[in-house]
Amino acid sequence: MRLGDSQDESEFRAELRDWLSGQVPAGVPQAWSSEQLRAWSKSLYQAGYAGLSWPTEHGGRGLPAAYQAIYAEESALAGAPDHVNVIGLNMVGPTIIRYGSQAQQAALLPRILSGETIFCQGFSEPDAGSDLASVRTRARAHPAGYQVDGEKVWSSYAHLADYCLLLVRTDPDAVKHRGLTCLLMDMRTPGVQVRPLRELSGDTDFNQVILTDVLVSSDSVLGPVGEGWRVAMTTLAHERGTFGITLTSRLSAELDRLVQTVLAVGADSDPLVRTEIAELHVHLQGLRFTGYRALAELQRTGEPGAESSILKLGWSMANQRLTALALRVLGADAAFDGPTAFWSGYWQQQHLRSRTNTIEGGTSEILRGIVAERVLGLPRSR
Numbered sequence: 001m002r003l004g005d006s007q008d009e010s011e012f013r014a015e016l017r018d019w020l021s022g023q024v025p026a027g028v029p030q031a032w033s034s035e036q037l038r039a040w041s042k043s044l045y046q047a048g049y050a051g052l053s054w055p056t057e058h059g060g061r062g063l064p065a066a067y068q069a070i071y072a073e074e075s076a077l078a079g080a081p082d083h084v085n086v087i088g089l090n091m092v093g094p095t096i097i098r099y100g101s102q103a104q105q106a107a108l109l110p111r112i113l114s115g116e117t118i119f120c121q122g123f124s125e126p127d128a129g130s131d132l133a134s135v136r137t138r139a140r141a142h143p144a145g146y147q148v149d150g151e152k153v154w155s156s157y158a159h160l161a162d163y164c165l166l167l168v169r170t171d172p173d174a175v176k177h178r179g180l181t182c183l184l185m186d187m188r189t190p191g192v193q194v195r196p197l198r199e200l201s202g203d204t205d206f207n208q209v210i211l212t213d214v215l216v217s218s219d220s221v222l223g224p225v226g227e228g229w230r231v232a233m234t235t236l237a238h239e240r241g242t243f244g245i246t247l248t249s250r251l252s253a254e255l256d257r258l259v260q261t262v263l264a265v266g267a268d269s270d271p272l273v274r275t276e277i278a279e280l281h282v283h284l285q286g287l288r289f290t291g292y293r294a295l296a297e298l299q300r301t302g303e304p305g306a307e308s309s310i311l312k313l314g315w316s317m318a319n320q321r322l323t324a325l326a327l328r329v330l331g332a333d334a335a336f337d338g339p340t341a342f343w344s345g346y347w348q349q350q351h352l353r354s355r356t357n358t359i360e361g362g363t364s365e366i367l368r369g370i371v372a373e374r375v376l377g378l379p380r381s382r
């Protein structure tokens, strides 16, 4: 198995590294406002780094998934933020490529790539998170198409989004998984109300979305009516698969920052700190090679394999452990608002955000179930 870059990959990496160094300020990691994120996303598109592995007929560069992995590694090293349309680019776009009509593809894919149309994902509801097939948001047939009523929750970027990939129940009499349909809903349609939710860190990146008598046309249905479960599973597979390699790259960059922090405050002679850092490094190497396996599976089959669940599980636990260690080393200087806030409170921010890592994109309990059943082949528990 070849793990290093090919000649082409190494040239691509060098060009990208050079480009990133001119775009992302070096030094202390910074917070990006939504305006800065939009500008950043536009420059990514203009430089040809958005949609690297999307097919060329849909505006992508048609490159193998390895190039997306190189992008993930280099952007993490440079401390670059996510594309503002991270959900559109990595999850909804690939789903539209697979299930969209020609009209949907032509209208939405170029705008997702350029960042002009930002997507959010409206799957979770107050009583449908891990058990997603329990979705109750109802879409009833209407002369205009569908009339939608219900409530979605934890929708990341809904406050910025132009469109939502919405999972709704079209047939309440069908068995749970069968009565669902996916809609591409314009967030500016009358009856859509977005209420930002404040997180532990003080940020408001996710939202409650209330839908009251929202009229959505029939040509906004993505995939066949009643097949929403299959469409949604494609989106979720891309969520775990695409982010897998990004997560290990980010963890690696974060571990480097932890080492810089430990050295800066002179905690490097503490044997407990040294042991913990060494253990995190060993853990990271295990995840990195699991990432390569998931990538090889993606290149071979076009679908991310169940290995991506190991990555998400291992990364989320390691990231919480890493940020907790940073807080322990810094003590009161880690606080956002302390007079001597280290890196303007970067580690406190990261630690509070890391609490959500074991919930978003599938909780650790759900992922352990997937690893047990689909990777290890153990019998189903239910």
Ligand SMILES: Cc1cc2nc3c(=O)[nH]c(=O)nc-3n(C[C@H](O)[C@H](O)[C@H](O)COP(=O)(O)OP(=O)(O)OC[C@H]3O[C@@H](n4cnc5c(N)ncnc54)[C@H](O)[C@@H]3O)c2cc1C
Pocket (backbone or CB within 6 Å): 120, 121, 122, 123, 124, 125, 126, 127, 128, 129, 130, 131, 153, 154, 155, 156, 157, 206, 356, 357, 359, 360, 361, 362, 363, 364, 365, 366, 369
């Ligand atoms: C930062 C963040 C961003 C998010 N962004 C989005 C988004 O953009 N769009 C979206 O649709 N959703 C989003 N979510 C929602 C996320 O997908 C759900 O929170 C997640 O799937 C868990 O669902 P829940 O919160 O309803 O918890 P529940 O499903 O109610 O789970 C509660 C607890 O029970 C456990 N549990 C549940 N079922 C089982 C089982 N079968 N076996 C063992 N344990 C079980 C869970 O592990 C958990 O500990 C986001 C969440 C977070 C934290």
